[in-house]
Amino acid sequence: MDVKLGVLAGDTRAVARAITWVENGDPRGAEVIRGVYASTGRAYIVGLTGSPGAGKSTLVSRLAALLAARGQKVGILAVDPSSPFSGGAILGDRVRMFDVALTRDVYIRSMGTRGALGGLNRATRMAARILDAAGFDWIFVETVGAGQAEVDVHDVAYTTAVVMAPGMGDDIQAMKAGIMEIGDLFIINKADHDGADRTATQVESVLQLSMTTGWNPPVLKVSAELNTGIDNVVDTIERHHTHLVASGKLDALKIRMAKLDVLEILKARLADMMKQQLEQPAVQVELEKVASKQSDPYSLADIIFEQSWRNT
Amino acid sequence: MEQKIRVLVAKPGLDGHDRGAKVLARAFMDAGMEVIYTGIRRTPEQIAEVAVQEDVDVVALSCLSGAHNTLFPKVVDLLKEKGADDILVMGGGVIPEDDIPFLKEHGISEVFGPGTPLATCVDYIRSHVKKEA
Numbered sequence: 366m367d368v369k370l371g372v373l374a375g376d377t378r379a380v381a382r383a384i385t386w387v388e389n390g391d392p393r394g395a396e397v398i399r400g401v402y403a404s405t406g407r408a409y410i411v412g413l414t415g416s417p418g419a420g421k422s423t424l425v426s427r428l429a430a431l432l433a434a435r436g437q438k439v440g441i442l443a444v445d446p447s448s449p450f451s452g453g454a455i456l457g458d459r460v461r462m463f464d465v466a467l468t469r470d471v472y473i474r475s476m477g478t479r480g481a482l483g484g485l486n487r488a489t490r491m492a493a494r495i496l497d498a499a500g501f502d503w504i505f506v507e508t509v510g511a512g513q514a515e516v517d518v519h520d521v522a523y524t525t526a527v528v529m530a531p532g533m534g535d536d537i538q539a540m541k542a543g544i545m546e547i548g549d550l551f552i553i554n555k556a557d558h559d560g561a562d563r564t565a566t567q568v569e570s571v572l573q574l575s576m577t578t579g580w581n582p583p584v585l586k587v588s589a590e591l592n593t594g595i596d597n598v599v600d601t602i603e604r605h606h607t608h609l610v611a612s613g614k615l616d617a618l619k620i621r622m623a624k625l626d627v628l629e630i631l632k633a634r635l636a637d638m639m640k641q642q643l644e645q646p647a648v649q650v651e652l653e654k655v656a657s658k659q660s661d662p663y664s665l666a667d668i669i670f671e672q673s674w675r676n677t
Numbered sequence: 678m679e680q681k682i683r684v685l686v687a688k689p690g691l692d693g694h695d696r697g698a699k700v701l702a703r704a705f706m707d708a709g710m711e712v713i714y715t716g717i718r719r720t721p722e723q724i725a726e727v728a729v730q731e732d733v734d735v736v737a738l739s740c741l742s743g744a745h746n747t748l749f750p751k752v753v754d755l756l757k758e759k760g761a762d763d764i765l766v767m768g769g770g771v772i773p774e775d776d777i778p779f780l781k782e783h784g785i786s787e788v789f790g791p792g793t794p795l796a797t798c799v800d801y802i803r804s805h806v807k808k809e810a
Contacts, residue, residue: 377759378761381729448707451706453711455706475711479679
């Protein structure tokens, strides 16, 4: 199987294997990205974030079903936490997505965070490029259940939706920074439950404090469970897309994404390089000096950093 | 490069008893593996498709309904059709001794019955998953 050609042809097995490679930092993943990158840029990437249990997975599956019914190909990258102790993970988002799991044009990939803290996996960005090259029209990126600081999705998606459920009023008050700032739209899920109107009002009142211009994030009430309001979400995402194009923001965003693609690769390489340096026997002696306070961490970091450059 | 073993824990057929599958899923996670759980009452078609989409190394099938002789080989056949016959398929649940040779002939690499220590299943996966160098 030529994975690169398979990805370009939209072959599921090739797409899946390519994502595994970029996730594992396998050099073959980099080769695939090099080979397919020119074919990216056509998919529209949407991020969904929000508290655990807000209904992100159910909502994503409803959105995917609706778009698939319109003849669109939909890719879903669903991130769940990895155990900080074993490094393993139980990736359970799929359990709530089985309605669409066998729809021909929907691909779902579960990812563990593997130690990343921003709500995604470090390879999520490149996995989205692979789905893009494979001809998916829409890519949904679902974060781990997020609190306030897991805002990485904003750097991966063109449109970010923050999903909430009724009954978290005080939380919203506390969320004026971080996650409340990255939403291009706010979705109050479980709108059939008590308190949905109140939550919507509270979100709106926090949003009114924002000084940004050009796009006022709409607050939508939906029920993923009952499958109501889903078309309104799609309409709003499309409206936001139109806004980004008309305002020229999409072009700026694409340059920003390119920069972040490069930054992600640089960060991974530097981290590998530094980790290797830290394992050197000579460094162990220095580490002991830091431990016994004969040296300090900044001084040792300076030495390691300089040596790394000299060795490359 | 960091390789993780990815395991699909799947419940084929009309069988609502998934305590065992969940205990195994947890054990695999604690062993550092990434586990995708299907939930109950899945078809062999769904399971094979998910296995391919998720690029798993192992499919661990659990069945307590007695339909294993039909359902387990079906999953193996469908994986082969999808060109994914390198995926290790193992089975467990309430499976009579007499059925085990039949299942093994049909591509189930190993069958684990009630009372199998969790470590046995974990070790089996670790020693049988061929991770590319």
